[in-house]
Amino acid sequence: xxxxxxxxxxxxxxxxxxxxxxxxxxxxxxxxxxxxxxxxxxxxxxxxxxxxxxxxxxxxxxxxxxxxxxxxxxxxxxxxxxxxxxxxxxxxxxxxxxxxxxxxxxxxxxxxxxxxxxxxxxxxxxxxxxxxxxxxxxxxxxxxxxxxxxxxxxxxxxxxxxxxxxxxxxxxxxxxxxxxxxxxxxxxxxxxxxxxxxxxxxxxxxxxxxxxxxxxxxxxxxxxxxxxxxxxxxxx
Numbered sequence: 001x002x003x004x005x006x007x008x009x010x011x012x013x014x015x016x017x018x019x020x021x022x023x024x025x026x027x028x029x030x031x032x033x034x035x036x037x038x039x040x041x042x043x044x045x046x047x048x049x050x051x052x053x054x055x056x057x058x059x060x061x062x063x064x065x066x067x068x069x070x071x072x073x074x075x076x077x078x079x080x081x082x083x084x085x086x087x088x089x090x091x092x093x094x095x096x097x098x099x100x101x102x103x104x105x106x107x108x109x110x111x112x113x114x115x116x117x118x119x120x121x122x123x124x125x126x127x128x129x130x131x132x133x134x135x136x137x138x139x140x141x142x143x144x145x146x147x148x149x150x151x152x153x154x155x156x157x158x159x160x161x162x163x164x165x166x167x168x169x170x171x172x173x174x175x176x177x178x179x180x181x182x183x184x185x186x187x188x189x190x191x192x193x194x195x196x197x198x199x200x201x202x203x204x205x206x207x208x209x210x211x212x213x214x215x216x217x218x219x220x221x222x223x224x225x226x227x228x229x230x231x232x233x234x235x236x
Contacts, residue, residue: 006190009037009085011076011093016047017175018091018112018182023054025183033190037083039076041095057083063095073101087189090144091182099146106151107196109144110189112182114174116156117142121149126170129161137161137170139178140211141185143201152201154194156223157181157214180218188212188220 010019019038025031038051039059048058059079066072073095080088081104090111102109115125117140129137138158145151157177161170188194194203201208203222213223 006033006086007036007084008033008087008089008186008190009039009080009083010035010047010051010089010091011039011080012047012091013040013042013045013094014047014092016045016050016091018178019047019050021179022089022091022183022186023050025187031183031187031190033087033186036085037080039080041072041076041093047091069096070098070100073098077101077105087186089182089186096148097144102144102146106145107143110141110154110185111144111149111151112139112141112178112185113149114139114171114178116140116158117149117153126167126174130165130167130170135161137174139174139181141181143196152208153211154188154201154208155181155185155212155214155220177214181214184214184218184220185212 010022012019022031023035026033026035035056037057037059038047039061040048041061041063043060043062045060048060051058061072061076063069063072066075086108088105088109090109113125115129116136116138120128126137136158138156140153140156142149142153143151157180159174159177185194188203194201203212210223212220214220
């Protein structure tokens with residue numbers, strides 16, 4: 001008996017480069033999922049145009065048409081549930097989500113964030129890493145909880161910060177790693193190698209105590225971080 005492919009919805013607010021990476025991984029046979037919906041809070045978002053070109057149903061809702069954030073989120077997530085999605089990916093969705101709306105999705109909902117969490121939650125992560133004098137930067141995929149960028153981290157990709165890097169250079173160099181990291185993490189979730197159990201992540205049936213690390217070949221494996229988690233600076 002063939003196991004059904006997980007059905008995935010994606011939320012994005014911008015141009016959709018991480019969505020494009022997910023679609024490319026699917027087309028290469030590396031991501032065995034079916035995309036059933038791409039939603040946005042921005043009707044002009046490039047992610048919606050990518051989805052339309054790929055034949056994926058789209059949804060654009062204007063938050064200004066709702067009395068408050070909670071009402072918007074509850075309607076958005078009701079529509080996602082109606083799509084039949086099993087899993088939900090935030091791929092550059094630039095909104096804080098109401099706790100009641102996301103509660104049914106905890107353990108089935110992941111987000112990609114451009115920092116080595118728990119460092120630099122929120123915005124301007126590249127600028128903050130440079131200002132702190134960090135020698136390493138990266139991206140994280142984490143389970144979404146009610147705490148902003150605070151859910152358990154699943155996997156990370158790391159890059160060095162070069163002398164003379166500016167914010168734009170650092171962001172651009174990291175983006176190529178994000179495009180490898182997110183499909184790899186979603187593939188583990190879709191294959192059930194990564195699961196949510198007893199309010200915590202498990203990998204291959206064991207508690208995931210430290211994030212998986214993205215290797216040179218685009219595969220995720222248990223990591224051996226080279227940086228101190230509280231500083232982001234290389235051990236010596």
